[in-house]
Amino acid sequence: MGGNTPSRRIRADAERSTARILEAAETVLAEDANASLERIADAAGLARATVHRRFASRTALLDALAEQLSRRYLLGLAEARVETAPPLIALHRLTEIVFDLKLSHRFAVQLSAAITPAVLDGLDLLFARLRDTGAITAVDPAWCRRVYLALLHEVHDLPADSTTLASSATGDETEAKVDLLVRTALGALGGSHDATTALSLT
Amino acid sequence: MGGNTPSRRIRADAERSTARILEAAETVLAEDANASLERIADAAGLARATVHRRFASRTALLDALAEQLSRRYLLGLAEARVETAPPLIALHRLTEIVFDLKLSHRFAVQLSAAITPAVLDGLDLLFARLRDTGAITAVDPAWCRRVYLALLHEVHDLPADSTTLASSATGDETEAKVDLLVRTALGALGGSHDATTALSLT
DNA sequence: CATAACTGAAACACCACTGCCTCATTTCGT
DNA sequence: ACGAAATGAGGCAGTGGTGTTTCAGTTATG
Structure with missing residues (x-):
């Protein structure tokens, strides 16, 4: 190809x-x-x-769009060292990367075709490792994936003036969003808030 | 009208x-x-x-659909006693009701027009009360709303054979989903897991 | 029952989009 | 600079949806 x-x-x-x-x-x-x-x-x-x-056709364009995004997802998973890095660190890094993708791929991201089996496997692995280290308690990787992606979407188009983002006073909006997402996702998946805040020191 | x-x-x-x-x-x-x-x-x-x-037009039909759902939302908010009942109980009840709505309004539910200011206010009030009682720590009602609705959507079309639903062995799928949603949402919004599991005794 | 309201069927104009084509012109690669 | 490739502009056919109208037939309602 x-x-x-x-x-x-x-x-x-x-x-x-x-x-x-x-x-x-x-x-x-x-x-x-x-x-x-x-x-x-x-x-x-x-x-x-x-x-x-x-x-050749509209469909072909959409497919190309999805395929492009899929490739970037895979790159992101590799870049975040999902397989080797400490899972909490990997989650944080991955979130940053996917956030950048969402900025430029707002549409394609909602193409189901963009989430190929390979991307799926990468995410599942990450959540399995998160559970092994006790960062979360949810066992079903599919469930973790869905919750994470859903929250990702919500955090992404959160108005910049939201009071929710004011927590980390770094002024960096993106970082604030990443923090919020990681904290929210871990909480949703049954993680203790201790483990969550521990990461904030990164 | x-x-x-x-x-x-x-x-x-x-x-x-x-x-x-x-x-x-x-x-x-x-x-x-x-x-x-x-x-x-x-x-x-x-x-x-x-x-x-x-x-008169396609748009008019869609509007009517949204308005119909909006009315049922308001009914649900009232039925759940969002204003008076203990907030955790209200949340649980409301979730049950909205779940039924989602079953029969799979499409209209995704019409933004269905969430009128009045519906919005009801939800915001509920989350404000949840925070006052310490069930959650998130302060921004808009954020709470978004997280809740997003998770609602995910839980709703979760395959019935998902291992995640096996937690409450009551056999009632809907109840299992409601429990899962309440637990997940509270966790996402910074609630302690103690408060969450306390409700399971209802 | 008598009237007004409602319906089905069919036709019509209209519009937006897709996909294909041609031909003159520009731009790239060597 | 030459030839091949890519582009812009424009037209054309086909498709599918919307919204309107007409008219004959049906149904509710006072």
Whole structure:
């Protein structure tokens, strides 16, 4: 899938267009999931025909969007060292990373196709390790995953002036959100609040 | 809004059609939020033209759906005695009620228009009272609301065979879900697990 | 029963979107 | 600078949904 077919060389031009379309699609679809391809083309500064040239159909574009996000998820899981790092640290790091993804992938994130089995496995592993160390008590990894992702979504589009974010007075909004999410998720999954606050010293 | 305009009497006939359309709309839209009015009409056993007669536009139909649910929400808040009952009890009762609503209003539930200011106020009051009694520590009522509703959604469409639901061996699936939600929500909002399990004795 | 209201069926105009095509023009790669 | 590839602009057909109208037939209600 990742190889180049030498029979038809793909010009750097076209590849830039593809990238711009994906980016524009993400932006536009975040506001209106049913936005037309024309609106996406406009946002990308390209003609509608070009969108059709790069992506055979609307579905193909959506698939590409999901696949792109899936790859970034996997990268994030690896970057957070989900398999090796102390689970609480990994959770914190992963949350930061996924938060950045959500900023630029508000729409694609809600594509179920983006959460591939591999991504799923990574998350499940993390929660299993969290439970082994006693950070949480919930046993069902699927349940943990759902709660985490649901809360992630809520924290993400929390108004910046929310009093809830004022807890960590660092002024860094993103960090405050990450802290809030980790604390909330651990609490929801039956973690003691001691273990939760212990991480705040990181 | 509730009065009848005597200038044009509304036949009982028509009112039945309206009800059937709303019911069919809920059923059909639960599966496909973008379903056409024709599919709704078919499900209702009526002609498409009739749908247009009872509801001026698609938007009008959706509004009616949201308004219907909003009214039931208010009824639920009252029935749960959110203002007077011990907050933990009220939360438990309210959760049961909203769960039933979700079963029959899978679609409308995701209409933001269904959560009117009045519904909002009721929820906020409940969470304020929960905090006063120490059941939770989160202060921002808006935050509490969001977390509660998000978790509600997750618990609701949890597969019946989930190991997470096996905790209360009563065999009653709904009750198990309600327990899980209350426990999870309180934990997420910073409640001690003591207060949470104390309710299980109800 | 007589009237007014309601319904089903069918047609119609309208609109938005998709997907495809062509052709002149621009841009890239070598 | 040359040829291949990509693009913009525009048109065109097909699809599917919405909203309206007409008219004949049915049903409620006083």
